[in-house]
Amino acid sequence: MKTVHTIQQLRQQVLAARQAGKTIGFVPTMGNLHTGHISLIDRAKADQCFTVASIFVNPLQFDDKNDLSRYPRTLPQDQQQLEAAGCDLLFAPDVDEMYPNGQDEQSIVHVPVVSEGLCGDSRPGHFDGVSTVVSKLFNQVLPDNAYFGEKDFQQVAVIRKMVADLCMPVTVIAVPTARAEDGLALSSRNGYLSAEERQQAPGLHQTLQEIATALSQGSTLEHCIQQAGERLGQRGLRPDYLEVRHADSLQPLTSEQLQTDLPTNFSVVVLGAAFLGSARLIDNIQVTLNQAIE
Template sequence: MNTLTSVAELRQAIALARSAGKRIGFVPTMGNLHAGHISLIKTALQRADYIVASIFVNPLQFGPQEDLDNYPRTLSADQQQLQEAGCDLLFTPTVAEMYPQGQQQQTLVSVPQVSEGLCGASRPGHFVGVATIVCKLFNMVQPDVAVFGQKDFQQLAVIRSMVRDLNIPVQIVGAPTVRAADGLALSSRNGYLSAEQRAIAPVVYQCLQSIAEALRAGAKDYEQLRQQAQEVLVGAGLRPDYLEIREALSLKPANEDSYTQDLVILVAAFLGSTRLIDNLLVEAAQP
């Protein structure tokens, strides 16, 4: 596996692969890789011949009070995992390589509607940073297919909308959330949890499952379901940021007519200082 740091080297390597008739798959990450990330590589391998991954801790998507400086950077371990998974090229640019004119002079990409509310409300500017860096990476790599995890459901919706609206010729694939045996969604931030907090954390997924079961049984009082689940989270020692039931396609809040559509239950909650996010898709009942 090649590890490259400059855009010029990246483009040269990909041009060689494409000239050999390779279909290019791409998995962008911020590093500190775990089994969830590796599942994205495996998904890409099912759809492409030459797999590119990137590791870049993007300062543009971190707020002033967030953990940019403390975000784990584990390049050597990440390289080993990627190589073992079958990745062909790893792109690890510096901040100066990605933002040569500085972040203040960077052209920004803003995706309306799906970026509003949820994490967009809790982390102002976050999805502008995400959309901007992913758009830049797509222009650098020019992949045929790119794979993102469904755990970051709103992020996936933002990227899909950006690709559609800007006519970017890349197929976006959402890969299922990878979970620990107790249901906790794998995340780089799980490493921040103490042993006691880690034992509590699975209640997040349990709440999602409880709401999903009620929806499948025909429940339509979304607000009551939401309030009941929030009470469970608070009782377990978590501080909910949001817990909402939305239409999966548009991310609009579910209403009395939404039972005919696929729904998604989305949650973000703090356990100590660690912010956990998760979601669960509920397919519409067949008539």
């Protein structure tokens, strides 16, 4: 695996791969890699791509400067993991390379509607930062395929809408959430958890599963959410949000919509975020209603 730090070096390497007839697969990350990130590399390799990963802790998507400063930077370990996974090229730019004119003068990409609510409410400006840096990375790498984890469900929806609206020639591929044996969604932020908090953390996934089961059994949406919020608190987590939305459009849903004229095999997504110690955890479960939960 080759590591480059400038856009010029990146473009030279990608151009050579494309001229050799290879499909370019891209995995953007902020580093501090775990099994979930590596599953994206594995998927790109399975698709027979020349696989490019990026590691860039993007300041534009942090609304809290303290959160930005404490985000783990683990480049040497990340390089070892990527090389072991068969990644072909790593792009690891610094802030000046990505924002040569400064962040205050950077053009911002705003994706309406799907960026609103959920994490968009909890982290103002976050998705503007995500869509801006991803659009820049897409223009730098010019990938055929880009791979993202389904754990960040709203982020994937934002990127898909951005790609469609701006006619970007990129196929966005969502890869199932990687989980620990107890169900906790793998995240770089799990490292903020104490040993005791780590034992409590799977409670978010359990709570989302309970909402999904209750909905499939005909419970009203409002009742499911109310009960779930109470159980989440009993499990030691402080709810940020618990919501059920349309899996394709990410539009909010009501009990009336779910109980009248519901199409057969209607797909919804149960999304949740909760605070535990100094960590903020997010997760989601996709559910097909009018069909038994497996």
